[in-house]
Amino acid sequence: MTSTSPLARRASAGRTASVKDVAVAAGVSLGTVSNVLNRPDRVSPATRARVEQAMKDLGFVRNESARQLRAGTSRMLGYVMLDATNPFFTDVAQGMETAAETAGLSLVLCNSRGREGREQHHLELLQQQRVQGLLITPVSPESDVLEALRDRGTPVVIVDRTRDDPSFCTVAVDDVLGGRLAIEHLVDRGHRRVAYIGGPPSLGQVRDRLEGARLAWRDAGLPDEDLLVISTEELVVAEGRRAGERLAGIASSKRPTAAFCANDLLALGLLQHAITAGLRVPHDLAIVGYDDIEFAGAAAVPLTSVRQPRQELGRAAAELVLAEATDPDHEHQQVLFTPELVARASTRA
Template identity: 50%
Template sequence: MKAASVKDVADRAGVSVGTVSNVLNNPDRVAERTRERVQSAIADLGFVRNDAARQLRAGHSRTIGLVVLDAANPFYAALARGAEAEAARHEFSLLLASSLQDADREARYIDLFEEQRAQGLLLSPVGETSARVADLAAHGVSTVLVDRDAEAETYGSVSVDDVHGGRAAVEHLLASGRRRIAFMAAETELRQVADRWRGAQDAVARAAAAGTADASIELIEAESLTTLGGRAAALSLFERDPGDIPDAVFCANDLLATGALQAFIIDGRYTVPDDVALVGYDDIEFASSAIVPLTTVRRPAEELGRTAVRMLLGETPSAHTVFQPELIARASSGH
């Protein structure tokens, strides 16, 4: 059965095609009785508007694309939740995509959202932002980097000072008396991870320069930024001599920290926090409800998403917003 058209509705209601268009797009311009007649015809015919055609005429849709590194990560799920709520407040829809830290996959989603004439793009990029992203502005697609600072003025950014966050985590461990510190991470080429590692190293260097702590820090590489990655990396520590076990592990995110905590419980020879202090990053929802509640560095995930949408729609005065992370001390570091 052929779908009803605008002309079919107009014929049924005894009005012009232009009047039907006004009922659909500018109902205030149509008299109430005429509007009711058109709406009755729409209901009788089961008419569904062709939103794709409307978008072609308007040049854009009322959708916003969001591409994150990993939608399975609770941090990005919370970020998307904030962005979706803010988009809905402005009567926009949010389309979520996950690049899985794959640059080619990311590029395909960027192309897709441009082809769909999205109002704008929120992007947590895999690597350095490319000319492809910069070109979007020239094509009329506004872009805001999310969880990354921008290298150019052609698009905005909403980010977190992860250098400060990494420094705060290790300063906390040093203040707790820990001296053999390990930083557990994967995907170290990601800007966010690299910045946390830089901040962690800086905290140790500052303590040495000030003479307040004679500490060391090492990098332990996991296979992935996941719970399983953290568990495997921590289990590998137990192959060392007891004197080589770090007395603190700072993890690049809470998923790694959760896996590391599982490994310590499974092995049983070392306890958290008595033998090894543990600190995560992000403060995802279940960090506080772990069997040993996780000390972590909180990033305001939902606020990042909300701010990015407001920036995209021109509601914020600044083109670049940087949030300061906050250390949340819990039992896993002895608090």
């Protein structure tokens, strides 16, 4: 009577069918239904078929709350991201999801939008859901909220941020190395006066990339004063344009022949200004960006940029939090990924 099953579904719409309903319909005990779901090999084929038919007829859907309640833990990881509209973090999340999926878990995404209050709220909710592990790019990496979580027994991994305290797993990308790569590339290309454009200095990433740049500059035996530092208010396109104006104001004999920008938005803004000002890129001004966002390669002059392994970052973080969740005497690790320079036309000889 397959034709009745859609009707049955609609008729029972008042309450969703439970294992008990299925058991009654199939004429077996409730334990058997559970066995069909969880250890099908222990059930005789005939019974199994009958139960499965009953489940189909009744439109049975497992109640995850009840499972979790019984199991004491959910089948989820949570990621509190800093900004869900930033492609960097969505790529990171995608990497996490891949790892979660292979472990049979799902990933719940929350968006703090950079606000501590929202972050706190989401952490609270995730804990109430008894997630197996928490991934977070915190608004303030040193906040003691994280300690409270960990002390309560929830595995926590900090993503794309570092923290002095080695009692947390952290996963980040080596920004100092990224800065080195950019400058080494420019020095290789023969540049001897270079600008570093980035800010505000309160951002760890901005500082670290500059530090790497300085180290490479010195290693090349070049004088400090020829690495010009231009500080910006924010890492946005408009500030890149403004930096271009400042560069343009420098006498051409002293003007840097290349710029290393702390992110691609600045670099795109700078590129835009250069083009409208009639400068040829890279001939008059070479440009290196950072992040290798989607539009770096699609810019008017395709942009050389430092790429971070975003998906791997996410994958590693998820694997780490899983390790912490399963292995009781897990050692906290500080994983540092290696960025990579992608050379394109904006620095071509």
